Amino acid sequence: MSFCLALSLLSCDVKESYYEKQAAIDDEKIQKYLMPISAHVSKHYSGFYYQTITPNEAGATLSANDVVDFKYKLSLLDGTVVEDSMNAKKPARLKLLDYSVVPEGLDLGISLMKVGSTYRFYIPSNLAYGDYRSSKFPSQAIMIADIKVTAKHTEDEVEQAQLDSIDTYVKTKYGSNFEKFASGLYMVNTVTGTGDKPRMGDRVNVNMTRRYLDGTVIKTFTGVNLDLGYKQAVQGLEEGLLQMHSGGKAFLVMPASIAFKQSLCLLPEKIRSELLEDQLITSEVLPYSIVEYEVELKGIYNNFTTWNN
Numbered sequence: 001m002s003f004c005l006a007l008s009l010l011s012c013d014v015k016e017s018y019y020e021k022q023a024a025i026d027d028e029k030i031q032k033y034l035m036p037i038s039a040h041v042s043k044h045y046s047g048f049y050y051q052t053i054t055p056n057e058a059g060a061t062l063s064a065n066d067v068v069d070f071k072y073k074l075s076l077l078d079g080t081v082v083e084d085s086m087n088a089k090k091p092a093r094l095k096l097l098d099y100s101v102v103p104e105g106l107d108l109g110i111s112l113m114k115v116g117s118t119y120r121f122y123i124p125s126n127l128a129y130g131d132y133r134s135s136k137f138p139s140q141a142i143m144i145a146d147i148k149v150t151a152k153h154t155e156d157e158v159e160q161a162q163l164d165s166i167d168t169y170v171k172t173k174y175g176s177n178f179e180k181f182a183s184g185l186y187m188v189n190t191v192t193g194t195g196d197k198p199r200m201g202d203r204v205n206v207n208m209t210r211r212y213l214d215g216t217v218i219k220t221f222t223g224v225n226l227d228l229g230y231k232q233a234v235q236g237l238e239e240g241l242l243q244m245h246s247g248g249k250a251f252l253v254m255p256a257s258i259a260f261k262q263s264l265c266l267l268p269e270k271i272r273s274e275l276l277e278d279q280l281i282t283s284e285v286l287p288y289s290i291v292e293y294e295v296e297l298k299g300i301y302n303n304f305t306t307w308n309n
Helices: 001-005 014-041 105-111 155-174 235-241 271-275
Strands: 049-054 067-076 081-084 094-095 118-123 143-153 188-189 204-210 217-227 248-254 291-301
Touching: 014 049, 014 118, 067 155, 094 105, 105 118, 105 143, 155 188, 155 235, 155 248, 204 235, 235 248, 235 291
Parallel strands: none
Antiparallel strands: 049 118, 067 081, 067 094, 067 143, 118 143, 188 248, 204 217, 204 291, 248 291
């Protein structure tokens, strides 16, 4: 389902009419904008337009499920630059043709490219943010996205690179005081608890902070209850909690494969907090991110015991 359809409260019949009408309006605006350069622009069957800025015929082609690194500049038709990451040190990342990027038109658009090429995409509002109005762009915004693909990877390659990074990070920061698990989880116990260990099906009460490896805090949780085995926590966090004793504290460092995987790629990234606040997305973590949890296991509850503190 498209982002704009998910936001709409209209009936199905009205939706179809409304979005067909808006798509026609957007298409007319884009064509008028492109009139001076129309010979160099193609229209995709889904409704967006695209233009090759810098070709790279020798570059690797892109396929479904590739992990694609790219830089971008996002603008509006009136020339307003919404976000520019072209000079950023770290590229954005998405899993191609996985419906995990907004504007969703870029999923198909980037699949047309090769590594090393730069394309410009003209994306109608129904393939971008539709009715949504943010602090960075108005409702029914037509987006212009300059995309430069810098690399592609398999998920296995991404995971191996992350495991190497985690190994270096943990050894540098914590020395030899860690345990590594087959899943890729690294665990550093800082306080060994004196209580029981939880089991699958138990409810645990925890304090924890989730952050990136550069120290940026993503979110802090205080006194939160988690039911283990019910996908209320990512795999790496559950695995770590099952190794802890009540009253214990630990750092848990994990690759994306046992954390938030491909997550949701947003352009512009700077509106993620707005979409979270408006409860339109749940993805707080950037795609393919290594995350570290600082965890305190305060207590355990199961069918046979009361809280074990």
